[in-house]
Structure formats: C-alpha cells, structure tokens
Amino acid sequence: MNTSQPRHIDRETAERLLDRAAAGSARADDPLALLLTAAAAPGDAGELSGEDLAVAAFTAQLAGSPAHAPAPGHARPARRRLARHLSLKVAGVAAALAGVGVALAAATGVFSSTSPSPAGAPTAGAPTVGTSQGGQPSPGHTGATAGGRTASPGASATAGGTPAAPVTQLTGLCTEVAGHVAKLEGSTTQASGQTLSATGLTQALASPAVGTVLTSPVFATLTSAAGAATNVPDYCALVLGLPSLPQPGLVASLPRTALAALPVSLLVKLPASVLAQLPASVLVRLPAATLATLPASVLATLPASTLATLPASALVGLPTSVLAKLPVAILATLPPATLARLPVSVLAKLPPSVLATLPISVLEKLPPSVLAKLPISVLAKLPPSVLATLPISVLEKLPPSVLATLPPSVLQKLPPSVLSTLPTSVLSKLPPAIQSELGL
Amino acid sequence: MDRSADTALPGTARKHDPNPAAAPGAGPARSDRRPTTTDKPDLSEAVRAAQQGDEQAFRALYRDLQPRLLRYLRTMVGDDAEDVASEAWLHITRDLAGFSGDSDGFRGWAATIARHRAMDHQRRNRRRPQTAPTPVEDLGDLAAGEDTAQSALDTVSTQAAVAMIADLPPDQAEAVMLRVVMGLDAESAGRVLGKKAGAVRTAAYRGLRKLATRLEQADSHEQ
Numbered sequence: 049m050n051t052s053q054p055r056h057i058d059r060e061t062a063e064r065l066l067d068r069a070a071a072g073s074a075r076a077d078d079p080l081a082l083l084l085t086a087a088a089a090p091g092d093a094g095e096l097s098g099e100d101l102a103v104a105a106f107t108a109q110l111a112g113s114p115a116h117a118p119a120p121g122h123a124r125p126a127r128r129r130l131a132r133h134l135s136l137k138v139a140g141v142a143a144a145l146a147g148v149g150v151a152l153a154a155a156t157g158v159f160s161s162t163s164p165s166p167a168g169a170p171t172a173g174a175p176t177v178g179t180s181q182g183g184q185p186s187p188g189h190t191g192a193t194a195g196g197r198t199a200s201p202g203a204s205a206t207a208g209g210t211p212a213a214p215v216t217q218l219t220g221l222c223t224e225v226a227g228h229v230a231k232l233e234g235s236t237t238q239a240s241g242q243t244l245s246a247t248g249l250t251q252a253l254a255s256p257a258v259g260t261v262l263t264s265p266v267f268a269t270l271t272s273a274a275g276a277a278t279n280v281p282d283y284c285a286l287v288l289g290l291p292s293l294p295q296p297g298l299v300a301s302l303p304r305t306a307l308a309a310l311p312v313s314l315l316v317k318l319p320a321s322v323l324a325q326l327p328a329s330v331l332v333r334l335p336a337a338t339l340a341t342l343p344a345s346v347l348a349t350l351p352a353s354t355l356a357t358l359p360a361s362a363l364v365g366l367p368t369s370v371l372a373k374l375p376v377a378i379l380a381t382l383p384p385a386t387l388a389r390l391p392v393s394v395l396a397k398l399p400p401s402v403l404a405t406l407p408i409s410v411l412e413k414l415p416p417s418v419l420a421k422l423p424i425s426v427l428a429k430l431p432p433s434v435l436a437t438l439p440i441s442v443l444e445k446l447p448p449s450v451l452a453t454l455p456p457s458v459l460q461k462l463p464p465s466v467l468s469t470l471p472t473s474v475l476s477k478l479p480p481a482i483q484s485e486l487g488l
Numbered sequence: 489m490d491r492s493a494d495t496a497l498p499g500t501a502r503k504h505d506p507n508p509a510a511a512p513g514a515g516p517a518r519s520d521r522r523p524t525t526t527d528k529p530d531l532s533e534a535v536r537a538a539q540q541g542d543e544q545a546f547r548a549l550y551r552d553l554q555p556r557l558l559r560y561l562r563t564m565v566g567d568d569a570e571d572v573a574s575e576a577w578l579h580i581t582r583d584l585a586g587f588s589g590d591s592d593g594f595r596g597w598a599a600t601i602a603r604h605r606a607m608d609h610q611r612r613n614r615r616r617p618q619t620a621p622t623p624v625e626d627l628g629d630l631a632a633g634e635d636t637a638q639s640a641l642d643t644v645s646t647q648a649a650v651a652m653i654a655d656l657p658p659d660q661a662e663a664v665m666l667r668v669v670m671g672l673d674a675e676s677a678g679r680v681l682g683k684k685a686g687a688v689r690t691a692a693y694r695g696l697r698k699l700a701t702r703l704e705q706a707d708s709h710e711q
Contacts, residue, residue: 057693057696057697057700059689059690059693062689062692062693062696062697063674063689063692063693065696066664066667066668066692066696067667069668070667070668070669070671079700079703080696080699080700080703083649083652083653083699083703084649084664084668086645086646086648086649087559087646087649087650087653087665087668087669088668088669088671089646090555091551091554091555091556091558092555092646095554095555095558096550096551096554096555098554098570098573098574098577099547099550099551099554101574101577102546102550102554102574102577102581103543103546103547103550105577105578105581106538106543106546106581106584107543109581109582109584110541273541305541308540308541309540309541309542327585329539329540329585329588330540
C-alpha cells in the first residue's frame with residue numbers, strides 16, 4: 049500500500065539523505081527522509097523558552113561582571129528557579145517573541161519623539177560627576193540588575209521585550225536620562241532631553257539625581273551597557289559626544305565591553321591608551337590611521353590581514369614572531385633594520401631586490417639557494433666563507449677581485465676561462481694539476 | 489566540574505576557523521561546501537554583531553542554535569537536555585568574544601561546547617541517559633503511504649523523530665544528529681567528535697540503515 053519498499057541504502061544515498069534533511073529539502077515520499085526532516089524542523093516556542101535567561105547571561109557577560117557568570121554548577125539552583133518561573137510564562141514569552149515590536153513600543157512609549165532640537169538651554173545642575181550615588185561597585189550592581197530583570201515578572205517583561213541595545217538606542221536613553229534629571233531639578237518642565245543643549249545635557253548628567261532616575265527599569269539597558277549606574281554619566285557623555293565629559297581618565301574606567309560596543313566613529317576619538325585595552329575583535333574595525341597610534345604590544349594581537357593595512361612605520365616595532373606572519377609584499381615595505389630581525393626562513397621569501405638592502409651580517413645567514421639570486425654587486429660584499437657555499441654557476445659571475453679572496457679549494461672548481469682572469473699570485477696556490485691545465 | 493573540558497574550548501574555537509588570518513567571512517569559498525538554505529541561515533553576521541554586544545543578534549543565534557542543541561543533547565543526556573543546554577549557553581556567552589570563524593564553524597563550536605557539557609553531565613551522573621524507547625506504534629505516521637505523505641510530513645512530531653534517533657547506538661545517534669540537526673558536514677562533525685570524517689560517515693550510514701529497518705518494521709506492524 050505504500051512506496052516504502054524494503055531497500056538497501058548505500059553510503060552515497062545515506063550522505064545524500066543527510067544533506068537533504070539538513071537543508072530541509074527531503075523527498076516527501078520517503079519515510080526515512082521524513083523522519084530526518086522532522087528531526088531538523090525549525091524550533092518551536094517550547095524549545096526557545098530559555099531565551100531570556102540566555103540573553104540575561106549574555107548581558108551580564110557584556111557588563112563584564114564575572115560575579116554574575118559563576119561556574120555553571122553554582123548557577124544551577126538559581127537557573128532552576130528561573131526556569132520554573134519562565135515555564136509558567138511560556139505563553140508570555142511566546143508573545144514576546146512574536147510581538148517584540150509591541151514590547152518595544154511599550155518600553156519606548158515613555159520617551160518623547162525624535163528630531164533632536166537643542167533649543168532651550170536650561171541651567172541648573174549640580175557638581176561633580178561620578179559621585180557615589182550608586183554606591184555599589186560595578187559587578188555587584190550589574191549582577192543585581194540582571195538577576196532582578198529575569199526574576200521579577202514585571203521587569204522581565206520589559207527586559208525580554210526590549211530588543212538589542214545598539215548605541216543609537218543607548219544615545220536615546222542617555223538623552224532621556226538627562227531629560228528626567230532636568231525635570232526633577234525643575235530646570236525644565238518636560239521630561240525630554242531632546243530640548244536640552246549640550247551644556248544642559250552635560251549639567252544634567254553631572255547631577256547626583258542621575259542615580260535616582262536610573263533606578264527606573266526603563267534604563268536597565270543603559271545601566272547594563274555602561275557596566276554600572278556610576279558609569280552612566282561618563283558613558284552618556286561619550287556616546288552623546290559631549291565636549292566637557294568625560295575626562296580621558298574616566299573613559300578608561302568605563303567597562304571595556306561598553307567601549308567595545310561603540311561605533312567606530314566614536315572609538316577613533318578615544319585615546320590610544322584606552323583603545324589599547326579593547327579586544328582585537330574590536331580593534332580590527334578601526335581605520336589604519338588610528339591603529340597606527342597603538343603600541344606594538346597591542347598591534348601584535350591583531351590578525352595579519354589587519355596589520356597588512358598599516359603603514360610600515362607602525363609595523364617596525366612589532367615582535368619578530370608577528371612580523372613573520374605578514375605577507376611578503378608587506379614585509380618588503382619594511383626598513384632593512386626591521387627586516388634584519390626576521391628569521392632566515394621568512395627572509396628567504398623576500399624578493400632579491402629587498403634582500404639586497406639588508407646588512408651583510410644578515411645576508412650571511414641566508415641559505416645559498418637564496419643568496420644565489422642576489423645581484424652580483426651585493427654578493428661581492430659577502431665574506432669568502434659565505435661565498436664558498438655558493439654554486440659555481442654563481443661564483444663564476446663574481447669579479448676577479450672577489451674571487452681572489454676565495455680559498456683554493458673553491459677556486460679549483462671554477463672553469464679555466466674564469467680562473468684565467470685571476471692574478472698569478474692567486475693561481476699559484478692552486479694544485480699543480482690545475483696550474484698546468486692553465487698553462488702556468 | 490571538569491576544568492579540562494573548559495580549558496579545551498578556546499582551542500576548539502580556533503580549530504574550527506579554516507582561515508584565521510583572513511578577515512571573517514573573507515576567506516575563499518570552499519567548493520565542497522553545501523549551499524546554504526533557508527533552514528540553515530548564515531549566522532556569520534549575527535556572530536560578529538553578537539561579539540560586539542548586539543543583543544538582538546545574540547537572540548538570533550539563540551533561536552537558530554538552541555533547538556538544534558536541545559535535540560542533539562537529547563540523544564546524549566535524555567531528559568536533562570534542557571539543563572545541559574543552559575550550561576552550554578553560559579559557556580557560549582562567556583567565550584563568544586574569543587570565537588573566530590564562519591556560520592558553520594560557529595555551529596560546530598557550539599556543538600563542541602554542548603558535547604563537553606553533556607559529557608560532564610554524564611560523568612556526574614555516572615549513568616546512561618534514561619530515554620524512554622519510542623513505542624513502535626507511535627511511529628506509524630512515519631511510514632506513510634503516497635496520499636498521506638505530505639500530511640505525515642506535517643504530523644511527524646520532531647519529538648518522536650529525535651527520540652527514534654536517540655534510540656540508536658550513541659555514536660550513530662550523535663553522527664546523525666550532528667549531520668542533520670546541527671547541519672554540520674562530515675568533516676566538521678568529525679572535529680566535534682574527535683573522529684575522522686570517514687568514521688562519522690560510517691556511523692551515520694549505519695544509523696540510517698537501522699532507522700530504515702525500524703521504519704519498515706513499524707510499517708508492517710501497522711498493516
């Protein structure tokens with residue numbers, strides 16, 4: 049009654065079945081293909097019910113909070129609890145997955161509209177940045193935030209529904225924080241940072257009231273991006289491009305993950321000392337001109353493909369082991385003093401024209417097969433002991449004055465036509481048989 | 489907990505990178521690579537964005553990978569798959585920044601992490617997974633006739649299919665799951681398992697033959 053005849057599956061058929069099932073293009077009349085395709089079917093909501101937990105772990109990791117990413121063994125009771133909690137809300141999670149837009153609207157509904165218009169210039173504002181309004185060191189605080197977000201139903205709904213925190217969104221959040229601060233302090237009537245000037249934003253962000261405003265779950269994303277509530281003023285000053293804040297020293301105190309998330313346009317404004325702390329995966333996005341300002345020890349962590357874009361002047365300080373990985377075309381642009389440090393195996397790949405610029409003390413170390421390609425004018429400078437290793441076909445091109453320095457044991461291999469150009473004083477040291485061959 | 493499995497992970501990440509020196513995604517296209525399908529989306533972009541802290545990109549990775557990991561883990565640790573997958577995700581988030589490679593490399597890397605976590609779990613529990621064998625009658629739909637083939641495609645539950653694969657000898661089950669569900673080729677699956685590609689092909693081939701036989705049995709049982 050059906051098409052599934054008992055059949056012999058050969059290895060080729062098996063591979064084809066596996067490939068097709070993985071690609072979701074199995075034949076519909078083959079039970080085995082159907083089985084495999086079913087196994088590879090897209091995930092359902094039940095399988096994705098742990099998404100918010102994974103995202104919380106991801107966010108905590110970003111916030112550079114090792115305290116929040118404990119050894120899995122220790123995390124288990126908490127996760128069990130969270131998993132149970134989430135399983136009660138599978139419907140809610142599924143809805144959040146389906147309607148991220150709705151959740152986003154809910155989260156951003158607090159905010160006023162777009163188009164920044166730095167019109168009003170309210171003043172107020174209070175002293176000093178980075179006061180201890182948060183009071184807590186960054187790991188503890190972030191841990192509490194991330195944990196709270198997943199554990200409490202209300203906050204979880206917000207956090208789960210709020211998509212990504214790209215810097216553009218964080219910029220908006222920063223403006224909103226400033227707006228709320230300004231309103232709290234009575235310097236403006238509406239809680240919108242959009243009407244604040246750069247000065248107004250700076251003053252608002254410098255206010256201790258920032259800490260109060262940040263307690264709203266709406267700003268959890270921002271706090272977690274900055275690593276801690278106390279970092280928010282500096283972080284916001286950075287992403288908003290405010291001139292007076294933060295000081296370079298303060299930038300350095302921001303978590304690397306927050307800095308790493310910045311767009312290249314902002315990264316290039318950071319001092320080299322701060323950039324030097326960022327991971328290579330971020331640095332590779334920077335333009336060559338910026339990278340060239342970084343210390344060699346940092347450049348050494350970058351892939352060769354990135355290094356290859358740097359000017360030779362930036363490469364000269366790199367350790368030999370890093371230089372050795374660069375393409376030959378790039379190496380060829382380096383000054384002889386830098387090349388001279390490279391291992392012989394790397395030098396041997398360089399074109400003769402580049403090798404010719406290297407000091408004799410370096411050339412001496414190259415294998416005869418490489419030396420043989422060098423121009424005669426360069427070879428002529430090599431010591432006799434090195435020349436003696438070269439093939440006769442190369443030696444016979446050397447000028448008589450150079451040949452005359454070679455030991456008789458080498459000279460005697462040269463053809464008579466070459467030997468005859470040498471002075472008699474040299475030839476007289478050759479074995480009698482050769483001397484007589486030359487007619488001496 | 490097993491430290492050695494953890495410290496092995498960064499090296500694993502590099503092993504999956506076919507061309508570490510080149511910019512991500514810029515490597516030469518391998519001619520033997522199977523065409524990317526809608527069922528196996530290219531995650532390279534999402535991996536890169538997630539490494540830079542993009543939460544939405546991380547969600548995309550999770551939605552693609554988690555169902556695959558869960559089903560693969562079900563063949564290794566049975567009903568504890570969700571717990572082990574959660575542990576795997578803690579490690580994935582922790583080590584994501586250090587990963588380099590393309591979309592397929594990322595799946596292979598994640599599968600390796602999940603497998604290490606599953607092996608840890610097995611060591612902790614000192615027992616084989618207690619997966620209830622799938623009753624043969626439940627698989628009747630799989631051996632569907634010509635008119636019902638399409639509806640069978642719709643009705644065969646993923647759960648039943650995974651359970652049937654999980655019922656194979658462990659090495660065959662893993663090979664089939666890595667190839668079909670994780671979407672890895674035999675070479676990548678071999679790297680996950682620490683075996684040669686040929687051994688993976690053989691194990692998967694034997695697994696498929698066994699599955700085909702069992703399907704035929706289910707079919708005759710139904711008649």
